[in-house]
Amino acid sequence: MNTDSGNSMLQERLLELLNQVLKPTDLIQMTPYLDDIWSTVLLQVQDDLHAYADRDPASRGRPELILETYASFRAVLFHRFAHQVWLSDSIGENESIAHRLANAGKLQSGIEIHPAACIGSRFVLDHGFGTVIGETCEIGDDCYVLSGVTLGASGIADNRSGKRHPTLGNGVEVGAGARILGAIRVGNYSFISPACVITRDVRAHSRVSVVNQLQLQRDCTASYHGYVGAFVVDSHVHLVGELPNSLSLSAVDADHCLLDWLGFQQVSAGQYHYQYRVCPFRPTEAEWRSPISLRLSGPDHDITLLDPPGLARLVESVVPPQSL
Template sequence: MRAALMECTPPDVTRIVTAHGCFAQACLLAHEDLHAFCSKDPAQKGSASAVLVGSTSFKATLHYRLAHALIAMAGIGPHARADMEAYASLVANRGKLLSGAEIHPRCAIGRRFILDHGWGSVIGETSVIGNDCYLLGGVTLGATGIAGNPAGKRHPTLGDRVQIGAFARLFGDIRVGSDVFIGTHCCVTHDIAPHSVVTLRSQTQVVRSGVSARA
């Protein structure tokens, strides 16, 4: 994280950020993300070093934690808010180049977040993700429109322990309850109740929470 700061911000900004409590909190959250990844992905063989050095998707999470801290510091100290937000964007884009995943620095992600095989994933600006969530590659948390989207809340909100399979797409200001499993290639545009399972079968998407529904 210090290396990313040194590459993306001037030396005086690097000193201010590393001395701030937001940076310490970002490091703590990244540490929790790292150990959650080790414990939940058997391919990592429980090795924190394997994740930290070899996992490109973890680099996206690491850069998000730092970029989000910079957003939290915007307007603090001698540097203008616009400057800090620009540095945050630069850090986030560095993470995108290293990982292939785009996580907006203003989105809110809870503790012990795992992005596994994250290439092609996009997490929009107003997305909210709870604790202990697990996303695979190609997942999109996006807005319903393309151009002219409103400035307010326009991306999904996920509860705790939500799992989302590869290439699933969630659009709009929808709420996905805690302990929901969303299978691969699903397209979700409506709220999902807690403890539901969403799957795609023969081009018919089924939500199992006591009631089935077509997408």
Template sequence: MAAHEDLHAFLSKDPAQHGSPIATLFGSTSYKATLHYRLAHALMTCAKLDAAARHELEACAWLVSHRGKLLSGAEIHPGCDIGQRFILDHGWGTVIGETSVIGNDCYLLGGVTLGATGIANNTSMKRHPTLGDRVQIGAFSRIFGDIHIGDDVFVGAHCTVTQSIMPNSTVTLRSKMQIIRTRASSTPT
């Protein structure tokens, strides 16, 4: 059911799909990433099973997850939690870490990283971001750590976020040129 809702959300928000569910299902690598995540996540989080059966399903989940990465270029950990109607558009290079939580109706562009703050020796505790509902993240943005991005937040392209963001906020990157002009214009002549 979730994959079906993802497909219809993708069709309604991306005009390049021309409203064709079949073309999107077979042709969109971004949708394939989401579809593979949904299947891998279902396998990873199956009802309580004995240890041997659970390990077999986890191995299958990893196979599905890796296939999705090969087809789409997006690495979505099967253990993360993604809400309904998720859209990953131009997903190549996207990484969504294991303890990430993504709310409903979120839209991510390619190259986004939802990662931990450390490189090695990270704890097994919650270490990735939590996104609220209707969050939009621009291409190549990086959100690191166990932080919260509130509902209806827009994060522009190429931003690096390491602190929680309040709901209904916009985060953008100011270019170096703008900062230089701002400083220069405030200097008395």
């Protein structure tokens, strides 16, 4: 759409949305300050709209389509108004009006953005349903956030006042379902992969991913009820979790046949971390099949950890399988 007609359409839509949400008394209170708020919000929303059109292939680059049909953009639009009202101490009941605007965005999009949250220019909130952005969040310019993201506090209840939500630098991208918790900082142009849980600072230009093959298992039928998991790093088997005091480690193949020719020599032991080296007891010509699972046995437990990441490859490097 051309600039003049686009601005006219945008202003008409903004005014329509304001009239839908605010009470006449709210508009009367805002009237002396509406020009300043309006001009600021109009510029911000224009930038957000064109950034969305540029970065979202599904929109085919059509800002008018986003404005009229994208619920996630509606949440950003309402936040722009809510935040400016929140900052205007001269408006009576400014916090109440700001929350009404924010709630309108939440009801229409499923996205909750506290009106005090500071969001930079050209913000894109794509498929944002379920996203929560807390009160003391600070988001830089050119950030891109997907659905189900939580930018929240590290606690659940009785959180302290003051800065308790994350700060995102410029150009940060956050994948669906990620949780960024606490008063931490994510540096400029970092990429947070989907489903990550971030509780510490992330350096600029970093890419954070989650490795989700690690299985934590608890044996509910025995007297031992701790959680334990296993994975392989640098040719060593690592056990982590609430480890039993006494355990014997062995391996079974895909048919749960014991690999009695394979042993595990303990290299180190801590409270929550044991480390082992794989040691063949003797040469073998027995057939076995991947994947390999670990069996933890002891007087009060018998746990099988299915296919720990990297274990089958490590065993194959020590003793190649006769039959796969």
